[in-house]
Amino acid sequence: MEQEMENIQEIDYPKSAAIFHNSNRPVTLKFENVFYQIKLVKEGCFKNSPKSDEEKIILKGVSGIVSPGEMLAILGPSGSGKTTLLTGLGGRLVNGHLDGVITFNNKPFSNAMKRTTGFVTQDDVLYPHLTVFETLVFTALLRLPKTFTVEEKTAHAEAIITQLGLTKCKNSIVGGPLLRGISGGERKRVSIGQEMLVNPSLLFLDEPTSGLDSTTALRIVSTLTDLTKGGRTAVMTIHQPSSRLFYMFDKVLLLCEGNPLYFGRGEDALRYFSGIGFSPLVAMNPSDFLLDLSNGILSDDPRILTDDPGKDQASIKLTLVTAFQTNLADNLKQQLRESDIHQVAEKLDEKKFNQWTNTWWQQFSVLFRRGMKERKHQSFSGLKVGQVLAVSILSGLLWWKSNNIQDQIGLLFFYCNFWEFYPMFQAIFTFPQERMMLEKERSSGMYRLSAYFMARTVGDLPMELVLPTIFTIITYWMAGLKPSVGAFFSTLFSLLCNVLVSQGLGLALGAMVMDQKSATVLGSVIMLSFTLAGGYFVQHVPRFIAWIKYVSISQYAYKLLLGSQYSPGDTYSCAINATCLVEDFPSIKPVGLGGKGISVFALFIMLLGYRFLAYVALMRIGVTKK
Ligand SMILES: Nc1ncnc2c1ncn2[C@@H]1O[C@H](COP(=O)(O)OP(=O)(O)OP(=O)(O)O)[C@@H](O)[C@H]1O
Numbered sequence: 001m002e003q004e005m006e007n008i009q010e011i012d013y014p015k016s017a018a019i020f021h022n023s024n025r026p027v028t029l030k031f032e033n034v035f036y037q038i039k040l041v042k043e044g045c046f047k048n049s050p051k052s053d054e055e056k057i058i059l060k061g062v063s064g065i066v067s068p069g070e071m072l073a074i075l076g077p078s079g080s081g082k083t084t085l086l087t088g089l090g091g092r093l094v095n096g097h098l099d100g101v102i103t104f105n106n107k108p109f110s111n112a113m114k115r116t117t118g119f120v121t122q123d124d125v126l127y128p129h130l131t132v133f134e135t136l137v138f139t140a141l142l143r144l145p146k147t148f149t150v151e152e153k154t155a156h157a158e159a160i161i162t163q164l165g166l167t168k169c170k171n172s173i174v175g176g177p178l179l180r181g182i183s184g185g186e187r188k189r190v191s192i193g194q195e196m197l198v199n200p201s202l203l204f205l206d207e208p209t210s211g212l213d214s215t216t217a218l219r220i221v222s223t224l225t226d227l228t229k230g231g232r233t234a235v236m237t238i239h240q241p242s243s244r245l246f247y248m249f250d251k252v253l254l255l256c257e258g259n260p261l262y263f264g265r266g267e268d269a270l271r272y273f274s275g276i277g278f279s280p281l282v283a284m285n286p287s288d289f290l291l292d293l294s295n296g297i298l299s300d301d302p303r304i305l306t307d308d309p310g311k312d313q314a315s316i317k318l319t320l321v322t323a324f325q326t327n328l329a330d331n332l333k334q335q336l337r338e339s340d341i342h343q344v345a346e347k348l349d350e351k352k353f354n355q356w357t358n359t360w361w362q363q364f365s366v367l368f369r370r371g372m373k374e375r376k377h378q379s380f381s382g383l384k385v386g387q388v389l390a391v392s393i394l395s396g397l398l399w400w401k402s403n404n405i406q407d408q409i410g411l412l413f414f415y416c417n418f419w420e421f422y423p424m425f426q427a428i429f430t431f432p433q434e435r436m437m438l439e440k441e442r443s444s445g446m447y448r449l450s451a452y453f454m455a456r457t458v459g460d461l462p463m464e465l466v467l468p469t470i471f472t473i474i475t476y477w478m479a480g481l482k483p484s485v486g487a488f489f490s491t492l493f494s495l496l497c498n499v500l501v502s503q504g505l506g507l508a509l510g511a512m513v514m515d516q517k518s519a520t521v522l523g524s525v526i527m528l529s530f531t532l533a534g535g536y537f538v539q540h541v542p543r544f545i546a547w548i549k550y551v552s553i554s555q556y557a558y559k560l561l562l563g564s565q566y567s568p569g570d571t572y573s574c575a576i577n578a579t580c581l582v583e584d585f586p587s588i589k590p591v592g593l594g595g596k597g598i599s600v601f602a603l604f605i606m607l608l609g610y611r612f613l614a615y616v617a618l619m620r621i622g623v624t625k626k
Pocket residue numbers: 038040041056058076077078079080081082083084085095237239
């Protein structure tokens with residue numbers, strides 16, 4: 001369960017702008033004999049179900065040490081295990097089995113480390129509609145402790161913007177795949193800035209230069225070098241650094257299919273490989289040479305010499321793995337031991353770091369404001385408003401001044417369906433993006449899940465109410481429903497309950513069934529059965545399946561909508577000179593006109609129930625192994 005801790009956090013955050021130059025607390029990261037294996041999973045509906053007992057070993061005994069002021073680059077071909085190692089070192093691997101010893105100042109990963117560690121993921125997970133300034137200010141408000149005033153937090157965000165050279169695009173929106181915003185390099189710097197805000201002692205970066213031109217890449221790595229000079233420890237994965245970048249790294253770890261091939265200073269790498277019989281003929285980018293080696297490629301590159309040109313790729317890799325064990329492994333073990341002797345394990349007050357940086361209310365208020373800023377663009381995009389306007393005008397025309405009961409009831413049931421399917425699918429579709437953000441922010445211990453969830457739920461009210469209201473206003477008068485203000489507001493209220501409950505169902509499905517396709521299929525089946533059992537289509541539901549109507553959102557919403565237009569005892573003309581009771585009308589009879597209070601209560605319980613389910617399902621997101 002989520003811990004609710006209210007005491008003031010006393011981590012030493014300098015209040016001046018000098019916060020960005022020196023580390024609070026130098027960290028030596030050591031990892032020894034790290035193994036990682038996972039059970040393979042099968043594709044399909046239930047993505048996470050194990051296929052068999054088949055396991056894959058991804059990391060095969062990787063060791064290393066990085067001291068304060070050093071930058072380690074993990075190199076290797078695609079699929080060699082770089083990201084896995086980085087994620088494991090950052091305490092973020094959630095599946096599989098991680099073995100080996102990973103210590104931070106000779107202590108295992110802890111909440112204390114989590115709060116002073118920055119992790120920049122490969123994909124920049126940022127809110128697309130916020131500006132650079134807003135993104136960093138909201139992060140500062142959440143991550144810096146409550147001993148800072150809002151002005152001080154804002155000033156820190158400003159200082160980061162200046163330090164990362166983002167001043168020019170400060171007021172531009174971040175953007176995303178479908179929304180033009182700042183450039184890829186700027187986005188990467190915003191992600192790094194978010195982590196720098198807390199003055200991390202240890203910074204992990206997954207491919208911070210991927211997809212960037214070499215000048216921008218150099219700029220980013222130079223910024224990181226400046227940061228490490230202040231006593232920080234940095235570890236990054238990188239694909240193919242230019243020579244200029246390569247020589248900026250203090251240490252290099254080369255991986256090949258999860259095996260270490262080299263660990264040591266970048267400038268010594270070529271000498272080492274030449275010592276074991278592998279050297280390039282002409283001067284070439286050292287990282288290209290190392291990557292070729294870890295791919296076992298020699299013969300198709302005439303510039304690389306080997307004492308045995310006939311070796312195939314597998315045997316070259318094997319030779320290199322064995323050479324590492326023979327020549328470097330013992331030396332590395334020795335380095336790890338020596339640092340043990342020199343380093344006194346620091347005594348940190350764990351309790352102090354277990355505390356949240358801000359109170360629940362502060363988190364709630366920042367998350368609410370940020371959510372409203374971001375979601376207003378999603379909820380009121382031109383496309384969505386256009387879609388709702390088009391559907392409302394079309395249905396208003398189709399039901400134009402309808403004065404027969406059958407048509408009017410049909411319109412009410414259409415209200416039910418449209419405003420059930422639409423919010424449910426919208427919640428399912430937008431959920432993956434939300435989950436990514438949540439995952440990233442929760443794993444850096446930014447806020448309590450309850451504060452996030454409450455802020456989102458409260459935000460749903462203004463966000464989800466506007467479009468259904470516009471829809472009802474247009475269709476209600478065009479279709480000529482009961483001309484009374486009370487009846488109009490009662491219709492609107494029923495519709496809004498329907499929207500919020502259906503959205504809650506979408507959220508619960510999105511959170512429980514992690515795969516969007518499966519959630520969509522499941523959602524449509526559930527909604528369809530609710531619709532069919534809603535009382536409009538099937539009047540005599542067989543007994544054994546009649547229970548569905550008691551859990552059907554449609555049934556309760558339909559009942560409320562009927563209640564907004566008709567009262568018990570109302571009549572309609574059912575034949576020439578004859579009137580019949582409305583409640584006896586075939587598609588009203590199974591539902592009846594009474595029991596409105598029960599329907600409101602049932603919808604209220606569903607509203608809470610579905611959101612509670614979503615909350616429980618979300619609890620597993622972003623929770624990292626210690
Ligand atoms: N959860 C998983 N299930 C199955 N295979 C996995 C899983 N996680 C990692 N792998 C596999 O482990 C290997 C290493 O993956 P990893 O992402 O660490 O490689 P990488 O070196 O970072 O690659 P790239 O440079 O392409 O990002 C890959 O073959 C990958 O397919």
